[in-house]
Amino acid sequence: MHTISDYSENNLSVQTFNGNFKSITPREWEVIIYISEGLTSTQIARKLFIEPKSVENYRSRIAKKLNMRGRNNLIRFCWINKMHLERLKNFIC
Numbered sequence: 001m002h003t004i005s006d007y008s009e010n011n012l013s014v015q016t017f018n019g020n021f022k023s024i025t026p027r028e029w030e031v032i033i034y035i036s037e038g039l040t041s042t043q044i045a046r047k048l049f050i051e052p053k054s055v056e057n058y059r060s061r062i063a064k065k066l067n068m069r070g071r072n073n074l075i076r077f078c079w080i081n082k083m084h085l086e087r088l089k090n091f092i093c
Contacts, residue, residue: 019065019066019067019068020065020066021066023065024062024065024066026092027048027058028058028061028062028065029088029092030048030092031044031048031055031058031059031062032062032078032085033085033086033088033089033092034047034048035059035074035075035078036078036079036081036082036085036086037082041055041056041059042055059071059074062074
């Protein structure tokens with residue numbers, strides 16, 4: 001089980017989740033990195049030369065693999081881990 005600190009306006013709360021990071025594909029890591037940069041599905045699709053619907057499918061698969069419910073948890077994960085994802089970007093994108 002991994003623990004991620006979620007910094008909110010109401011101080012610090014902790015979100016826990018079970019996830020298998022090893023199952024994330026290189027393309028899914030690209031999507032995660034772009035989400036952490038604040039890009040929309042349409043913007044990510046343009047960068048990856050795919051359809052926005054494909055990005056939505058990637059988002060769903062990533063959330064499922066990381067045992068997250070809903071889009072907001074994935075966005076929160078990306079935001080909280082932005083610094084680490086920026087380092088990863090040099091290897092993947």
